[in-house]
Amino acid sequence: MIPTYNESLASAQKEYNNLNDQYNRMGLLRLLVMGGIIALVYCLIQEPSLIMAVASLLAIVSFLLLVVRHKKISTLRAIAKAKIRINEQEIDFLTHHTFFADNGKAFEEDNHPYAYDLDILGERSLYQYINRTHTFLGRKLLAERLLHPSTDEIIHTQAQIQALTPDLNWRQTFMAYAQQIDDSEDFYTKLHQWANAPAKRLSKLTRVFIILSPILLVISLLLGYVGNFEGATLIAKVLISVHLLVFFFFIGRITQEKLGFERTYAILYAFKECIAQVERRFPDKNKQASSHIAQLSRLLDDLDSVANILVSIPLNILTFYHLHRYGSLLQWKALHGGEVTQWLESVADTEVLCSFANFSYNHPEFAYPTLNQEYKVTFEGVGHPLIRKEERITNDIALSEQAFVLLTGSNMSGKSTFLRTLGVNMLLTLVGLPVCARKAVVHPLRLLASMRLSDSLSDGKSYFFAEINRIQQIVDTLQRERCFVLLDEVLRGTNSEDKQHGTIKIIEKLLSLKALGVLATHDIEVCNLTNHYPELLQNKCFESEISKGELTFDYKLRDGVCKNKNATFLMKKLGIIEE
Known part of the structure; x- marks a missing residue:
């Protein structure tokens, strides 16, 4: 690339x-x-x-x-x-x-079922890795797609990404135009409120008056001051006074209508260019939306000078220029106010699609998963997409009848990374992206995880209480639908016997609710549970090796239960404990 x-x-x-x-x-x-x-x-x-x-x-x-x-x-x-x-x-x-893009931390949600565990948002996160959006709406929509993916759109999104991936020039042109948009959350809030407020047009009498009266004024000025007709001069003076009063009557309404839209016309013009790009690439979308947005931009630009009295007073006395533009703005609002948010959202949607296509373009070796409805999840050569290719270790895993894996391994052997690898690739599947694998067959399932929780001391809650709450949420969700579950060393905050018993009960509960997934544990005794549920459970492990006084890991997934331990070796090597 x-x-x-x-x-x-x-x-x-x-x-x-x-x-x-x-x-x-x-x-x-x-x-x-x-x-x-x-x-x-x-x-x-x-x-x-x-x-x-x-x-x-x-x-x-x-x-x-x-x-x-x-x-x-x-x-x-x-x-x-x-x-x-x-x-x-x-x-x-x-x-x-x-990692150069926005990291999406502003869109974090408290107690999300997997975002914190899998590093979806924040510094060096999946969001930051994928993100190529620029507008606020684009950044927000990307976060929504990653935090709340829809399984109904996967096939359609895959097709869109595959169609757009080779078109590098168009994508970069669109993104370049999007980078000219200097928006903010406040801009959308004000625009949405304005567009959806009632639009009362100028009365028919007013519209006729502001057309005919300036014509009469010009004629009166020519007859009075060029043709020396005194009656015309008097009429001209009266009309000038009337025009001035009318303008001052409307200037408050005009100012209120455009309140908070200073320089909005520049933002809207940049949006117009983006929407025009979308119209050219996707002819079925937003027909004539770019011209309507351009018209709104010009109207707001024209009204921007109404506060300049030195310009606006003589201009409106002679032509009612700002009243005409104000009337056109009210008419535009009545016709298109309900659509403007949708048009701007189409830019955000295209930004997200370009981000996804850019991800696909940068990783031609990634595979689009084949979807099934048979609760089969199989990855061949799966790795974590955020780990550099030359450093990435890949593994194979298959979940179907044996729907749950008990994963053991010594410290630092790769258990947590493997759990995140599975979680991230399941999420990539859910949003329609290719996965970091040689081949994948996936039943799209809601993703749930309990891997990394923090003490909520400010709320008076301990780590243990937070973990119990998360497990309760997982169980409640599983009672409504089958899910893909990732658990890492559950019940850490209790004693060994209680932890072992509680872990076994959690596993049995997950099996009764037909969950698919992986539970990582250091407790070897828990793995004996596969003898009781051989058709549902399977043991997998990561091993370490001590050779010539050095500890090494190959990060390769194996069948069975982990046999090697490294905690004592490391403490001896560092001089923490003696032989």
Whole structure:
């Protein structure tokens, strides 16, 4: 993948340099044209002529066209610069395993059934590894997908990811546009409240008045001050006063309607570019949504100057410009207010899809699991996706009739890592992603885990009490549906005899509820339970080896119960205890 990213980086750098040159040349040309306009207007004032007037008008039109072109080049230059950063980050990610994206910690949920145990959110988490979103909604949606996956959409999501994975250029272009969106949670809250508030349009009488009255005012001004008709002058003065009163009557409403939307037009314009990309890639989605969002952006931009009295008073006396734009905004709100949130969410949905496709693209060796409804979970060559390929140890495991594994092993032999490996790959399956395995056959099941709990001292709860609560939640969920369960050394906070008895009872309860999964334990006696339930339980282990005074691990999963112990050896080696 790195050579492809290097090619994309070189292409983006070349494009940026070309656009930067155009930007600078266009800026210089704008400056020269502006100088020409000043000179022409000066000459026109000194010696008025039709030729000079036409030349001045053409120069002004040329300047405006240059402004539009300059802005477009500026946008394209920003996109090229974003693509440079995207490719540099991906190269650094693959080369140095650098986690650069948001880690999703802001979306943590208390007492989630597996997120804390499996490092789903937080620093160097699965979320941070996958995340390529930029908007707040995108980051939030990615967290929701990982914390609350839906088994109904797996096949559809797999197909979407597989279709988008090869299209690197489109994905990077979309992500580059998304990086221009400077949003926040507060922005969506205000926009949602505004869009869903009742939209009362201007009355028909008001709409007619703000069209006809300015026309009458202009005619009165021409007749009164050019044609010297005194009656027209009086009418013009009255209309100016009336227009001023009308404008001041509406300025409060206009300000209230756009309250909190300062610079919102810039955010919406960036959204418009993203939605346009979505429309081109997925023609069946959001038809004309980009044009509607662009219209909303322009309306808010136009209304932004209403507070500038030096501009707004003369402009509205003559044309009722801001009232017309205000009326158009109310009409837009009435027609499209209920859809705007959905349109912005489509960008978030595409960001998440691009993140998933990027994950798939970076790991072509990962396999899409085959789904079944027969409660079979089989992984061949399964490993943890966050461990670098050259350091990753893979194993095979199959759960079907023997639905539960009792896993033993000495300290540091890899039990907890293996549990997280299974949990993370089950989660990847649930969200539609390829798994870190050579081959996988999976029945999608809700994921439950009790592996790493912390003392809730601020709540007056001990580790033991927190663990009992988690086990109770697991049992309650299993009573409603079959689940995939991962348990690591349960009942640590009690004495050995009580712990052994309690662990056996927990296992028997899990078997009665038809759970699939793995329980890791140091208690060898617990593993004798397989003699009583040979058709449901199987023993697996990780072994360590002491050779030439050194302790080594191969992290390979074996059948049977662990035989080696290393705690005493390590304490002797470190001089904590004597021979």
